[in-house]
Amino acid sequence: MPLPKTLIPVLLAWMPLFVLASGQDGLPADYCRWERVDYSIVEPLCGLAGDAQRGSEIVSDSGRGNCLACHQLPIPGIEAYGTIGPPLAGVASRLSVPQIRLRVVDSRYLNPMSIMPGFYRDPRLINRPAKKYVGKTFLSAQQVEDVIAYLATLK
Secondary structure, rough: OOOOOHHHHHHHHHHHHHHHHHHOOOOOOOOOOOOOOOOOOOOHHHOOOOOOHHHHHOOOOOOOOOOHHOOOOOOOOOOOOOOOOOOOHHHHHHHHHHHHHHHHHHHHHOOOOOOOOOOOOOHHHHHOHHHOOOOOOOOOOHHHHHHHHHOOOOO
């Protein structure tokens, strides 16, 4: 009996988690494992402290975070931004830093159908990455913590 068409996207979204459960290795040497607790990642990646100024530069850089492609951010002089994701002004008054961290690291733990890139997602879970990202995360642990430090200033 064939699967219902509505079930196929859900299975495809969760399939990477089954691959992880099989115990495969192959993570980059500099990848810091992190732990999800409820709807957050409590500990900073690799124990790193973020820098809000560097984070501001990353979110507005189309070659790195490129957050402006989908989100409105309160960055002076920026008038063009995407509207796919929610506006991020005031995000730190709505979410805790650990909750923000999970969303930046891998929002698919909250919504398996999310189109937001998991910037520090397990590289083994990235579907068809560009050649330069094969076996790598989109941002380094330091860059992710910098972005989080910046987003934490948006109250």
